[in-house]
Amino acid sequence: MFKRIGLFLATNLAVMVLLGVVLSVLQGVFGIRLGDNGTLLVFAMIFGFGGSLISLLISKWSAKRSTGAQVIETPRNEAEQWLVATVRRQAEAAGIKMPEVAIYEAPEINAFATGPTRNNSLVAVSTGLLGAMNRDEAEAVLAHEVSHVANGDMVTMALVQGVLNTFVIVAARIVGRIVDSYLSGNRESSGVGFGYYITVFVLDMVFGLLANMIAMWFSRYREFRADAGGASLAGRDKMIAALQRLGQNQGVNTLPNQVAAFGISGAVGHGMRRLLLSHPPLEERINALRARADTVRTVA
Template sequence: MFKRIVLFLATNLAVLVLLSIVMAVFGVNPQSQAGLLVMATIMGFGGSMISLMMSKWVAKRSVGAHVIEQPRNEAEQWLVSTVRRQAEAAGIAMPEVAIYDAPEINAFATGPSRNNSLVAVSTGLLRAMNRDEAEAVLGHEVSHVANGDMVTMALIQGVLNTFVIVLARVVGRVIDGYLSGNREGGPGLGYYAIVFVLDLVFGLFASMIAMWFSRYREFRADAGGARLAGRDKMIAALQRLSQTYGESTLPKTVQAFGISGAVGFGLRKLLMSHPPLEERIQALRSAPVEQARGTVVG
């Protein structure tokens, strides 16, 4: 846990320092309208893009993953050969394959592009799932990569971050000017408190939008897993997860790309990265045979 916290803080500090240097070099003044837009774009997209570029490195060190470079046993050989076969079928370059030590049944995919990715499975998954179920989980993760979900999520997050930064400061100036009566001068002290609150409020709505897309792509990855491994295998894997799933120990940076996520109800459901397993199983069962095979973007 301590190692994950240190990596998280170090990554975010590096992002902030780099973006501050870029803004200083280009003489960006965040108080002007043009400067605000430039600052928001740099801050909004810079953080998400840098996180995307570092995603494999951070993920491997966060979970202590062992990348299989030379299979040491039959299980590792099966993992590598299965991912290779699925990657070829999906039309992507062979991902790195890794195992990480965790008791829960889980797996995740990450990486900066379709041809530079990582697929990792937990030791808990290898112990609890049979080969058919594990094959379906691998197909689900390979489909995340083939569909370009990591890049798409980073772009969506960048757009939302930019929107939040701009809107919070524009609305903050209007409210501050109205409350202080100083509509022509610079921002008052209350401006920064107002912006802080608006960042939280607008950020909450932005998270809801991002998580809506995250839930949508889980259905698509399930369909891709059904195509690569078979619908019955994908349904069986999700049923196994519904019987044994516990709280995920994955770091926040890769939780959204795990095979399953935390369960939420009511308003909390709007902030969940994964739809309920029952809904995912029903979607596979009710889909036409052609659609159930999935659509992996080539």
């Protein structure tokens, strides 16, 4: 957990430094002042949404490059034919265009979906999954990933991250001005003092960590919803069997950070560590599917 938090804080520090340099240039060259909350909000939205939307637009390219995933253009064997046919059938049932289907080299049982829109997406499975799962289990995993695409989870996640980024930037700087004004005795000044920069530095970290927890909470919610969608497309028993098979991973996930949240398998953790995880525990996901089926039977 500490390695993850350290990486997160280092990333936010780099972003904060870059943001500070850019805003200083804008203020110095163009005479733009961010003391007005409206102006601050506009620039915060540009920076807050900019990175997440760019990441979304290049998500397929980035995923292929970072994982080495090879798109199946023309199936070379029966297994690839089955993969493409299964995704095509599920995509039609979900009402989306056929995603690209790819295979990537990785020892663990895993798969992911990504792409800028519901109709421009990629579904990829690991070689470990193909070697360890039977067809019913693999079908459920594919259905889970197709459900992510059909639910528009990639777009929604990018928007959520953009809103949270904007909040962090605005809130840290508003509080920074308040603290700086208090420390200076509320004296009129043409600029900000040392207290402003220290406060912004600290709050960028604190608010950023809280924002990341909120984003990961939403990511865990997405997994429950994709499991339910997978159960609808492939069958509840197949989805439960696939999640049980994922238990063999024991929290192993070699996916790069930029696509790890969209894999079907995630890290494991308890206590504070859980707040920073993108996936719920497998036991909770399985219990949610079973409870959902019991509810349906009760209503019927």
